[in-house]
Amino acid sequence: MFSSWLSRLCRGLSTPTGRVTHLIQGSLSRRLMLSSQRRIPELSSFVARTNTCGELRSSHLGQEVTLCGWIQYRRQNIFLVLRDFHGLVQVVIPQDESAASVKKILCEAPVESVVQVSGTVISRPPGQENPKMPTGEIEIKVKSAQLLNTCKKLPFEIKDFVKKTEALRLQYRYLDLRSFQMQYNLRLRSRMVMKMREYLCNLHGFVDIETPTLFKRTPGGAKEYVIPSREPGKFYCLPQSPQQFKQLLMVGGLDRYFQVARCYRDEGSRPDRQPEFTQIDIEMSFVDQIGIRSLIEGLLQYSWPSDKDPVVVPFPSMTFAEALASYGTDKPDTRFGMKIVDISDVFRNTKVGFLQDALSKPQGTVKAICISEGAKYLKRKDIESLRKLAADHFNQCSVLGKLRLECADLLEARGLVLRDPALFSFLWVVDFPLFLPKEENPGELESAHHPFTAPHPSDIHLLHTEPKQVRSQHYDLVLNGNEIGGGSIRIHDAELQRYILATLLKEDVKLLSHLLQALDFGAPPHGGIALGLDRLICLVTGAPSIRDVIAFPKSFRGHDLMSNAPDSLPPEELKPYHIQVSWPADSEAEKSSLNQPYHPES
């Protein structure tokens, strides 16, 4: 396990992608120049080490090196294994009298203390090589050592195989980040984002533009975080996405925009959501759906990690209607079949009461999922759990989609492989409806994507008569059953935008008067998309949660368990914002916890 993570980490760091050049000697500037030609990062420039722990091999034999790292473990006061982000290296603790002070430092420093050692790279004695360690052919004969900082008793061991609760990992996140797994995830994320920037800016002329995070409420979308201002009764909102700004940039003639954008949504806890998350946000003028789709396919192909199977383009596409009919969801996992099939015709003349009943209803259908080898693999208790799931979600249309996924889980629990973890199955879902009935009030409409999405050109005539029938120019990108992106061609006609906002969505257009005005001043046709970076990286790395690809995520309940945010403020600090807390009756304890020591969520 460890060696596979390590080799993946190293592969990502040291694979030469260009001309191979020898660079061992020479000035710093020459080394930097050569490494930029080779496109291998120089990992030891500007700092107090000559090499990383993980990079040393037999080719370095005889070299004098200085290494800095954390003490991973010590064996019999003879060997010490030193770790940095790049890997592990064995250091031989000198035993002779003349090196007594070096021995004392290396033998007495607790595990996870930080040390600097200088010495010679030597080969391990025959038979003592460790083939599981990338540096296993060599060791360091130490001449001098310095204790840079000591480490107190840790709340958990820094070893990937040591199990710890997520709450503890989040409370001591800075320690958790030392694990190879977290190092791998965050470094892969950084490399992918760099490749995306390269593709967008250098190859396709996009401009990286930052947009404000103190903004105002956007009608018709996710719930937003509210920020008090010093003006009585006035609040900023944190943007749920840079949507309005990127459209305004198009009006401003910045016709290819992108941003690695932080977005905020106060949507409560869900396993695959975070209150603050990152989007690769993109907008272009004079573009159609096909243009955006090709751009994104190229972007993913270009930035895809080299240790994964290459991305095959173009991605297949499916209409929203087809996705619902065949997979029972608008984000189908197309890695396996077991599609939903309509078998109503078979039962037209049935005498079976509940089927007759279903078919007699308007639009009533009988649908089935064929589980090949189901009889062989599924046990009675599996069938029971399927029956329970169906009963729990009775009358939701999405129930068949849930059953399909549950069947796949059950079959996989019995040893069948339906969803190859190495397979990345991308899919465009298109032709969404422009509006959906509001969940809390089905008589009213809400946007299926957001209110700036343009109607499908073939359905515009239905906008005034049958708005529910209008399809939109909204597209979602799905990967292995997860929505990883979504976007649309936008409305650039102010009148149409006003009609949709005011008449169909019953929103307060005053809130968007700036945007409506901008559309009137020669707004170009435009469209865009946003990729959910956290979810994408989570799928690429195979991490169990998006929290594993974010350096400092919030807990399931939206708290920062390390610093205890959100936190209380004393009344005098709230005064400038004209805010008073009205404490709920049962929160006396919380009130008195102001300035009390903090206890993390368990």
Ligand code: ASP
């Ligand atoms: N702003 C949209 C979102 O966050 C994406 C887009 O339409 O470009 O879902």
